[in-house]
Amino acid sequence: MSTSVHPLIRRLAEVLALRPEAPAIEFDGHWHTWGELAGPAARIAALTRTHAVDGRAPIGILLRNTPAHVTAFLGVLGAGGTVVAINPSRGEERTRADLIELDLPLVLGLPGDLAAVVPDDTPTGSLAGLFTGPTPEYGVDPLTCDVAVRMLTSGTTGPPKRIDLGYDMLAHSVIGTGFRTLPAPAEPRTGVAIVNAPLVHIGGVYRVLQCVAEARPFVLLPRFELESWARAVRTHRPRAVSLVPAALRMVLHSELTREDLAGVAVVTSGTAPLAAADADAFYEKFGIPVLTSYAATEFGGGVAGWTLADHREFWATKRGSVGRAQGGAKLRVIADDGGALPAGEQGLLEVAPGQLGPDAGWIRTTDLARLDDDGFLWILGRADQAIIRGGFKVLPDDVRGALEAHRAVRGAAVVARPDPRLGETPVAMVELRSGAHTDADDLTAFLRDRLAGYEVPTEIAVVPEIPRTPSGKPDLGAVRRHFADPAVPGGSHPTAGAEVAAAGAQVSPAAGEAPVHGAIAAGGEHVR
Structure with missing residues (x-):
């Protein structure tokens, strides 16, 4: 393979060819080997190159957590294209409008998703039957796209927007700061990871690509569901697992015991604030420390987090912090006039992510924060909320x-x-x-x-x-x-001063606002 090929593409190709018969992804009780992924990924890569326009190939994927979608993701990257993340769960009308606006040269997905949301004049590729057919060589003559993934943000406060993640940024996140020179593993890893983060979220992209880059086999779950997650933990006894706060609270308040989580040495938690009391309660029940982190799609992954060493030394005095800068990131807190604030004072957080290289400029967030003299970061809320x-x-x-x-x-x-x-x-x-x-x-x-x-x-x-x-x-x-919604009953409004009474009645979701069931995913953070 040419030395001009991007290190991330080279690493993915080397891992897929490392030991073709070794297990790679377990899904629904069935293992797919690295060799079974390599052929379909190569076919997707060839398809991507044929749909390139002016040397660029932004390929939409209607992403779901299945081996076929993982393989399509690897295929587009193997061609040096750009994965444009499409969430088919956002509703047919919104997704179709999104695709019309994007005007992509090719959209990949399952047949039902393609038929439901893709405009008639958009070329499509079905992922059904992806694991059968001829096998071209993977990673040959890749394109020269700078953007690896056009990622959707989580859409917590408004409509999701897309953020471009470059090949360098992604390689820094999943391989490390020395991604240009670090060699691929000599053998596949033996420990099995558990991935339940959705591929439409940066946590899912990070965890899947990290596992592939490490040649680590992993269980792929369609979503977080307590029973299937616990079964995977009991079966494979991973050393580290990732749980977003909502999932962590489900595990904490479940009937699971220390024995169910035997083998787990650490839990990482990100994507949303986690109360220190919940982390303490989790440790009290299971004897497992919880390492929180701070990340964003715009940063290409994590920029602050706890390590086990820091947890042992500082948790008692720094509980509630999201840890210290990591991965070469720089953090500072600024006042309204843009001036840097001293340790201990509250202001807006600015980040220079390590994923953007040593010359990264400061990115201003909307998070209120403070830093202490030891570099520990507290997120105090969002200024725009x-x-x-x-x-x-x-x-x-x-x-x-x-x-x-x-x-x-x-x-x-x-x-x-x-x-x-x-x-x-x-x-x-x-x-x-x-x-x-x-x-x-x-x-x-x-x-x-x-x-x-x-x-x-x-x-x-x-x-x-x-x-x-x-x-x-x-x-x-x-x-x-x-x-x-005026149809929602209950509630009371203030009549005088700041002291008010809340509603006395329990209320159900408004019509048309059915809650999303089981859509819980975990971010993936390095454990040191």
Whole structure:
């Protein structure tokens, strides 16, 4: 293979050819070998090259968590093309409109997805029967696209947008800072990883490509589901597993025991805030430390996180932090005028991601944060989600954390609702643990001992499940629509001052706002 081939493409090709008979992906109880992936990936690569326009090949994939989709992903990268992530679960009308706007030269997917959402004049390639047919050579004469993946963001606060992840950025994330010179593994790994993060999210892309780059076999789950996840953990006894906060709370409040998680030495958790109390409770129940991290699609992966060594030394005094800068990233907190703030002061977080190289510029986030003298980072909430209630600032994460401290609450989401007198007030959606019972009056009384009066929500809706994005975060747009729907009963509005009462009635999701079931995914962080 030519030395001009990008190191990421070369690494993927070397791993697929390393030991063709070795197991690569377990899905639905069946193992696919590396050799079984190599042939289909090569065919997708050849198809990608034939659809290139002016040396570029942005290929849409209607991504689902199956071996065929993983193989298609590897095939487009093997051709040096650009994977354009398409989420077929966003609804047929929105997905079709998205594809019309993108005007792609080729869209890959399962036959049902292609028929449902792809415009008639767009060329398509079916992934059905992908694992049969002739096998051309993989990674030959790749194109020279700079962008590896046009990734969808999670769409927590609004419509998802696309972020370009370059080949260098992706290689830095999944191989390491020395990706240009690090050799491929000499043998496939023996430990089996578990991947339940969706491929439409950066966590899924990261975890899958990291496993392939390491020649590590992995179990691919369609989504996080407690029973299938626990079965995979018991069977393969991985050393590290990844759980987003919603999934971690499901495991924490389940009937699983230490024996069920025997072999697991560490849990990594990202994509959304995790309460320190939940991390402590998880350690108390299972004896497994939880290492939180901070990442974003725009950064191409993680920029801060805990290591096991830091956890042993600092957790007691730094609990609640998301760890320290990693992977060559630089962090700073700035004031409104753009000046850097000293340690301990709150401001907006700026990041220079290591994935963008040593000369990366500062990226300003919308996260309120503080850094201490030891470099530990605390995320305090999002500046663009702060609720201004009659002149008082309410941070939704503070209210969410207080609600999730209630013994009956599995998860919560807090958003602003317009108010004619106070400007806006916080409202909350709450999902209960299995078999637990409470109501809005009880939750309001619980919050009054933990929050200022102006922070207490004016309405609390107890629902069967909080609607979530594919990455497992609450879908705040859906939560806002729930409270904006006049057909939704319950709730009370402030009549005087900041002290208000919350709704006394439990309410169900508004019509047309059925919660997303089981759409929980985990990010993938390095464990050191």
